[in-house]
Amino acid sequence: MSxxxxxxxxxxxxxxxNELQEELQFHLDARMRDNLSAGMNAQAAQQDTRIRFGNAxxxxxxxxxxxxxxxxxxxxxxxxxxxxxxxxxPGFTFTAILVxxxxxxxxxxIFAFVNAALLRPLPFQDPSRLAxxxxxxxxxxxxxxxxxxxxxxxxxxxxxxxxxxxxxxAYLWRSPAGAVALRxxxxxxxxxxxxxxxxxxxxxxxxxxxxx
Numbered sequence: 001m002s003x004x005x006x007x008x009x010x011x012x013x014x015x016x017x018n019e020l021q022e023e024l025q026f027h028l029d030a031r032m033r034d035n036l037s038a039g040m041n042a043q044a045a046q047q048d049t050r051i052r053f054g055n056a057x058x059x060x061x062x063x064x065x066x067x068x069x070x071x072x073x074x075x076x077x078x079x080x081x082x083x084x085x086x087x088x089x090p091g092f093t094f095t096a097i098l099v100x101x102x103x104x105x106x107x108x109x110i111f112a113f114v115n116a117a118l119l120r121p122l123p124f125q126d127p128s129r130l131a132x133x134x135x136x137x138x139x140x141x142x143x144x145x146x147x148x149x150x151x152x153x154x155x156x157x158x159x160x161x162x163x164x165x166x167x168x169x170a171y172l173w174r175s176p177a178g179a180v181a182l183r184x185x186x187x188x189x190x191x192x193x194x195x196x197x198x199x200x201x202x203x204x205x206x207x208x209x210x211x212x
Contacts (some may be wrong), residue, residue: 125196133163150188162194 026047035045086093098200135149145153150155150165157163166187172179192204 024155052084121195130195131160162190164188164191164194 030051031052032045035048036042040048082093122130124130133153135145136142144167145165147165150163154163164187166183166185168183171182171184173182174180191202192199198204
């Protein structure tokens with residue numbers, strides 16, 4: 001039986017109980033008739049029927065547990081118990097809930113970071129083929145390069161299909177409310193084509209000159 005059917009049975013429990021009662025009564029009557037046909041008197045036939053089927057209420061409960069999602073009913077009892085405990089010790093309950101909430105929030109934040117940084121692919125064309133190139137010297141590992149060096153690398157590239165340069169920087173933007181500090185960068189002309197994206201405003205430049 002699927003989970004959906006079990007939940008449906010839970011929502012119509014009264015009907016299920018009536019169907020179980022009718023089915024159980026049918027088997028009791030059939031057993032009673034067989035006993036009478038075998039020559040038993042009414043009292044002996046009734047006693048044998050009770051022994052054969054045992055506790056009718058217990059049989060209904062077992063059938064009910066087989067058709068109803070027991071854990072949903074258990075959750076309801078647990079919630080009622082938790083509410084009573086909260087009324088007895090609200091300080092402890094609030095602290096426990098706060099600790100659980102902080103733990104779940106931390107877990108969600110960590111997963112969101114891992115998903116964005118490691119699991120989800122970058123929103124660029126062929127992200128697995130993108131690579132960052134740095135100049136590595138004893139005094140400056142992974143150091144940025146000068147624009148003339150970039151031009152030399154670009155003119156002599158043999159490994160990469162495209163080679164572009166960017167520079168991260170901070171800028172001040174004059175707004176009606178005053179100057180606002182923004183993070184931005186300067187990139188070379190083919191930067192957007194290399195990433196396989198289009199600018200939100202304007203159009204990408206085709207020259208290799210650096211622009212804001």
